[in-house]
Amino acid sequence: MRPGGGRSGSRYNRGFPNPDIRKLPIMNRPSRLVLSVSLVLAVAMLAACNKKEAVPEEETAKLIQPVARVETAAAAPAAAGGPIDGKKIYETACAACHATGAAGAPKAGDKGAWGPRIAAGKESLYKSALGGKNAMPAKGGNPSLSDDEVKAAVDHLISLAK
Ligand code: HEC
Numbered sequence: 001m002r003p004g005g006g007r008s009g010s011r012y013n014r015g016f017p018n019p020d021i022r023k024l025p026i027m028n029r030p031s032r033l034v035l036s037v038s039l040v041l042a043v044a045m046l047a048a049c050n051k052k053e054a055v056p057e058e059e060t061a062k063l064i065q066p067v068a069r070v071e072t073a074a075a076a077p078a079a080a081g082g083p084i085d086g087k088k089i090y091e092t093a094c095a096a097c098h099a100t101g102a103a104g105a106p107k108a109g110d111k112g113a114w115g116p117r118i119a120a121g122k123e124s125l126y127k128s129a130l131g132g133k134n135a136m137p138a139k140g141g142n143p144s145l146s147d148d149e150v151k152a153a154v155d156h157l158i159s160l161a162k
Contacts, residue, residue, distance in 0.1 A: 086152030093142040094153050103135040114161030122158065129154045 090098070090108070097105035106113035117125060129150050132138035139145050140153075 084149050084152040086149075086154075086156035089145065089149050089153040090156045093140045093145060094157070097136070097140070098157060105136065108157055109160040111161050114158070118158055118161060122154070125154050125158065126151050 095108070097103050098108045101107040101110075106117060128136070130139060130147055139150050145153075
């Protein structure tokens with residue numbers, strides 16, 4: 001008998017007339033990928049569960065907390081929509097340094113520290129707060145604040161030193 005003779009598998013397939021069925025393996029590829037990814041995930045989850053029972057929620061919450069907190073702080077003044085509250089922005093974005101004098105910041109309400117700065121003019125102070133000055137990052141390190149919000153916080157700082 002000749003090799004490959006008769007209704008061998010390869011011949012049968014080569015002659016397969018239905019193009020839809022021939023396409024099937026290609027269409028199957030994505031779902032195969034999804035399947036193997038979920039398998040890997042499932043195995044990983046099982047492994048994690050075996051090692052440590054209590055990783056989940058509490059620790060995840062703790063890990064994302066700082067980010068979440070910063071985001072709320074940044075969003076608060078902008079989301080208010082109403083008139084800009086310089087005091088609130090100062091407390092959220094500036095007080096960390098200016099309430100305590102941290103990093104050499106002129107302390108809020110310290111007339112001696114603010115007198116000469118105020119004498120330089122409001123515009124000059126706006127410019128420093130918006131663009132940063134020495135140890136102070138631009139916008140106090142909170143780039144999501146609008147220029148007007150930063151200026152309102154500067155106004156508040158000025159009013160505290162008067
Ligand atoms: C990381 C600490 C820090 C934060 C946060 C911070 N500042 Fe400052 N700020 C400083 C320091 C330090 C200086 C003194 C810079 C200098 O003169 O060398 C300063 C100086 C200033 C001055 C005086 C600038 C001048 O030209 O004399 C203004 C006005 C000011 N800050 C406003 C703000 C406002 C408004 C915010 C919040 C949006 C803010 N700061 C947040 C550290 C900070």
